[in-house]
Amino acid sequence: MSTTRTRLPGLISLMTGDDKHHAAAESTVDVLWVLFDRVLRVTPETLHDPGRDRFLLSKGHGPMAYYAVLAAKGFLDEAELADWSSVRSRLGHHPDRARVPGVEISSGSLGHGLPIALGTAAGLRAQGRDARVVTLVGDAELDEGSNHEAIVVAGRMGLDNLTTVLIDNQSSTHGWPGGIARRFEIEGWAVRTVSGRDHEALYDAFTTDHAGRPLAVVAVVAPKGGH
Numbered sequence: 001m002s003t004t005r006t007r008l009p010g011l012i013s014l015m016t017g018d019d020k021h022h023a024a025a026e027s028t029v030d031v032l033w034v035l036f037d038r039v040l041r042v043t044p045e046t047l048h049d050p051g052r053d054r055f056l057l058s059k060g061h062g063p064m065a066y067y068a069v070l071a072a073k074g075f076l077d078e079a080e081l082a083d084w085s086s087v088r089s090r091l092g093h094h095p096d097r098a099r100v101p102g103v104e105i106s107s108g109s110l111g112h113g114l115p116i117a118l119g120t121a122a123g124l125r126a127q128g129r130d131a132r133v134v135t136l137v138g139d140a141e142l143d144e145g146s147n148h149e150a151i152v153v154a155g156r157m158g159l160d161n162l163t164t165v166l167i168d169n170q171s172s173t174h175g176w177p178g179g180i181a182r183r184f185e186i187e188g189w190a191v192r193t194v195s196g197r198d199h200e201a202l203y204d205a206f207t208t209d210h211a212g213r214p215l216a217v218v219a220v221v222a223p224k225g226g227h
Helices: 005-013 019-039 064-072 078-083 113-126 139-143 145-157 180-185 199-207
Strands: 054-057 133-138 162-168 190-195 215-220
Touching: 005 019, 005 064, 019 064, 019 133, 019 162, 019 199, 054 113, 064 078, 113 133, 113 145, 113 162, 133 139, 139 145, 139 162, 139 180, 145 180, 162 180, 180 190, 180 215, 190 199, 199 215
Parallel strands: 054 133, 133 162, 162 215, 190 215
Antiparallel strands: none
């Protein structure tokens, strides 16, 4: 674990006043760090490069870990974190793409990240760009019908530049017969299921070849309300 990664809990702790969504932030921090530290080809200097990789946070409620990682990687000034969600701050309880550097979509209304990522990945492929699109969703979001449609279409199109990360904290109301991984496998996705806390396993899952198929990484964390 890098020295900078060890600073993330302290950065997250600067953002108070949203205890309801603290667990949502805590469940994503390791996935976010591995992506921005080792996987995604995007930096503060390449924010507007058409060939950059894109990260789309569909799980946009409780974005404290997201802001902390963006600050640690230089997209944001760390001094902004303590003032988050005030009338003076550009860091809201839901991320705003028009105000926050590094944020690709405004999110928080669940169920939209994967469909948007699908369209983005298809557009980049049509343009001949070698860019990856990664979206992070929660397991409960799979209850949204728009996600089911996107899963089917992405599999049929063979969008291997699309990756979906599922944070599995067992909060889904309906679930899926055979588990979350099966939901994607049956539609032709490559699927990896790993611990959402194991950085090496996450990195291996993100970088394993999946030519011709979109990739779903199921990142398992403690059940919601657990420890």
